[in-house]
Amino acid sequence: MRIPALIAAAAILLTACGTTEEAPPGGATAAAGGPVTVTDSRGKAVELKAPATKVVALEWAEAEILVSLGVPPVGVADAAGFKTWDSVVTLAESTEDVGKRNEPSVDAIVALDPDLVVMAEERESTLVPQLEKYVPVVVTKTSDAGRNFDRLREDVKLIAKAVGKTAEGDGLLADMDAGLAEGRKAVExxxxxxxxxxxxxxxxxxxxxxxxxxxxxxxxxxxxxxxxxxxxxxxxxxxxxxxxxxxxxxxxxxxxxxxxxxxxxxxxxxxxxxxxxxxxxxxxxxxxxxxxxxxxxxxxxxxxxxxxxxxxxxxxxxxxx
Known part of the structure; x- marks a missing residue:
């Protein structure tokens, strides 16, 4: 049972479309290439002029998701550590290391002139205000032991929406679910x-x-x-x-x-x-x-x-x- 590489990109959330349906957790759907608004784990609406293409990821799961969605990050916190601990995707050689995950460099991040920074909730307290002076920031939940698969879906859909890859995110999650179901059948x-x-x-x-x-x-x-x-x-x-x-x-x-x-x-x-x-x-x-x-x-x-x-x-x- 191998979940296709396409799956890796998204991590799980529910998509809703249409004028009569409830808006998805990540925010209202934007026209392709146009402005996009997502609501992150803080409950904050983050407005982007267009889907982000130059993204810095300050946590490894978020970096993995971006690569899987076809939007490789331009910068990653502890890129060397990522290559050791998360080998399911490959970072581009051009990916810049922006410091430690628990202490990234604001200067190194800003120097990359990103459209967006994606980071984990547990690390956001003092860093977000510094970064938001220069670049939009989306904060993911990252983990929740009470609902980790639902949380994963939400984080994936949030990131996918912010980078204009909603359909790809949905496909990745569907592939993941299919792979898990196949594995369960094999165990049975x-x-x-x-x-x-x-x-x-x-x-x-x-x-x-x-x-x-x-x-x-x-x-x-x-x-x-x-x-x-x-x-x-x-x-x-x-x-x-x-x-x-x-x-x-x-x-x-x-x-x-x-x-x-x-x-x-x-x-x-x-x-x-x-x-x-x-x-x-x-x-x-x-x-x-x-x-x-x-x-x-x-x-x-x-x-x-x-x-x-x-x-x-x-x-x-x-x-x-």
């Missing part, structure tokens, strides 16, 4: 529906391995549930990202022998290098049964529709092999 056919899973990433703090579970409501958990799996992690998670925190001892709560482990490690792999000699780790059910799948490097767990498809493919393959 194998009799693997209801397989419990644990998804995490991790890092070393001194000699201690810290583990970050992807709980219910995280985008990866929603992907897995869409293809028929069940999240085995019931620990506390944050309300935006659906992420938790634990150590290897905390994983002893995972006792179901059917549980499979998925983990992300595009750089340091603490699961294979920091835990392999740990006696607690060695007794965990997915370790003893060897039901462990490392996601391919560049599988961005907070990405757009194309990342969703890429991750879903790997989950389905692992439980149907």
């Amino acid at each position: 056919a194998k009799g693997a529906t209801g397989t419990p899973f644990f998804m995490a990433d991790g890092w070393l703090e001194g000699s201690t391995v810290s583990i970050r579970p992807f709980g219910k409501g995280s985008l990866v958990s929603d992907i897995a549930e869409r293809v028929g799996l069940v999240n085995a992690w019931t620990g506390e998670v944050d309300p935006q990202w659906g992420l938790g925190q634990t150590d290897v001892e905390g994983l002893t709560a995972l006792t179901d022998p059917r549980t499979v482990l998925f983990y992300s490690a595009s750089e340091e792999d603490v699961f294979s290098t920091g835990l392999e000699q740990n006696p607690v780790w060695q007794r965990l059910p997915f370790v003893t049964s060897k039901k462990i799948t490392k996601l391919a490097p560049g599988s961005w767990t907070f990405g757009g529709p194309e990342s969703v498809g890429h991750i879903a493919d790997q989950l389905v393959k692992a439980v149907t092999a």
